[in-house]
Amino acid sequence: MHYLFFTNTPAHVHMYKHVIRKLQQRGHRTSILARDYGCTLALLDWEGLDYTVYGSCGTDRRSLFKQLPGHYYHITRTVRRLDPDLIFGMGAYGAHAGVLSRTPSVLVLDSEPTSLDHAISTPFARVILTPSAFRKDLGESHYTFEGFKESAYLHPSVFEPDPTIRDDLGVGPDEQYVILRLNAFGSHHDVGKAGLTPEVRGPLIERLAEHATVFVSDEDDSLDFSTVPARPFDLHPAKLHDALAEASVLVADTQTMVTEAALLGTPAIRSNSFVGEDDMGNFLELERAGLIVNLRDATEIVDKAISLLTDDETESTWRQRRDAYVKDMVNLSDILVEVAESSEAIESVSHLRPARLRAEQTRGGKNVG
Numbered sequence: 001m002h003y004l005f006f007t008n009t010p011a012h013v014h015m016y017k018h019v020i021r022k023l024q025q026r027g028h029r030t031s032i033l034a035r036d037y038g039c040t041l042a043l044l045d046w047e048g049l050d051y052t053v054y055g056s057c058g059t060d061r062r063s064l065f066k067q068l069p070g071h072y073y074h075i076t077r078t079v080r081r082l083d084p085d086l087i088f089g090m091g092a093y094g095a096h097a098g099v100l101s102r103t104p105s106v107l108v109l110d111s112e113p114t115s116l117d118h119a120i121s122t123p124f125a126r127v128i129l130t131p132s133a134f135r136k137d138l139g140e141s142h143y144t145f146e147g148f149k150e151s152a153y154l155h156p157s158v159f160e161p162d163p164t165i166r167d168d169l170g171v172g173p174d175e176q177y178v179i180l181r182l183n184a185f186g187s188h189h190d191v192g193k194a195g196l197t198p199e200v201r202g203p204l205i206e207r208l209a210e211h212a213t214v215f216v217s218d219e220d221d222s223l224d225f226s227t228v229p230a231r232p233f234d235l236h237p238a239k240l241h242d243a244l245a246e247a248s249v250l251v252a253d254t255q256t257m258v259t260e261a262a263l264l265g266t267p268a269i270r271s272n273s274f275v276g277e278d279d280m281g282n283f284l285e286l287e288r289a290g291l292i293v294n295l296r297d298a299t300e301i302v303d304k305a306i307s308l309l310t311d312d313e314t315e316s317t318w319r320q321r322r323d324a325y326v327k328d329m330v331n332l333s334d335i336l337v338e339v340a341e342s343s344e345a346i347e348s349v350s351h352l353r354p355a356r357l358r359a360e361q362t363r364g365g366k367n368v369g
Contacts, residue, residue: 195253
């Protein structure tokens with residue numbers, strides 16, 4: 001069989017890298033269509049994965065929409081030439097490539113607010129997979145699993161942090177450090193949303209730096225480091241998860257890294273305008289599990305971060321919560337391999353559950369976990 005994977009963002013590279021290798025080991029052929037966005041290509045190169053670039057995109061929304069026609073042109077030509085048996089993606093590109101090449105597609109989705117993307121992609125997918133915490137019903141082809149998309153690469157069976165990352169960062173064995181992740185808010189689902197504003201960032205870094213070394217990962221490279229007591233996170237992006245695992249706290253206005261921190265046992269404080277009663281299901285669940293803190297008001301970040309940094313029990317408490325949480329979490333890479341080899345009989349794939357069954361049981365008053 002021949003499988004095609006779309007890697008539009010760095011997170012997609014991580015999610016599919018183990019799946020691709022396992023399928024190759026089983027004798028299957030794999031191809032990757034990649035977008036030149038952020039560090040996506042750098043991660044593919046680091047992993048030694050062959051790929052074809054279908055286009056590029058900056059971190060602002062105008063860049064994405066401007067490039068769309070060219071993206072679809074190159075995608076259509078390349079997919080028809082490759083002639084895969086099954087396509088894996090995380091939205092419209094994968095679904096529409098399937099339609100244009102008459103190839104079935106599998107979508108892995110985890111963000112409820114992307115309603116437009118769901119409307120134009122899910123009707124064309126053979127299978128739609130989401131975390132069990134996902135709070136929307138996407139139809140008859142929608143199945144859920146216990147975990148998150150990050151479970152494909154941060155499940156304990158596939159990821160072991162490298163403690164020598166402290167040497168790379170130039171911090172001591174007992175030195176506390178905070179990672180501050182700043183989002184560019186350039187995706188189509190970020191329209192009308194905001195995170196830590198420039199007015200908030202400077203004073204926040206000043207206060208955090210009183211208690212720990214601060215590393216900043218700035219998606220749009222707008223922060224002037226000459227004005228703040230912080231260092232840029234300038235290691236290869238493939239080392240970010242090792243650094244995150246050793247960090248004392250993550251503060252972020254983005255999404256993926258917050259889930260990654262939770263699965264690594266690192267306390268995470270998330271603050272953006274997604275936070276609230278209508279927040280995404282995965283962040284509500286992780287907060288209930290005591291693994292992240294969601295704050296809509298950015299002025300509350302400093303007090304919470306300092307309380308975590310100054311509490312001697314923080315590290316052990318978070319690791320215990322994390323170990324308890326991931327005990328029943330699936331390795332998504334294994335599920336995706338099984339889906340690839342059983343695409344005609346999705347009901348036979350272990351650890352998948354029809355989403356509508358969950359919804360019916362919820363309406364019946366049962367606890368479906």
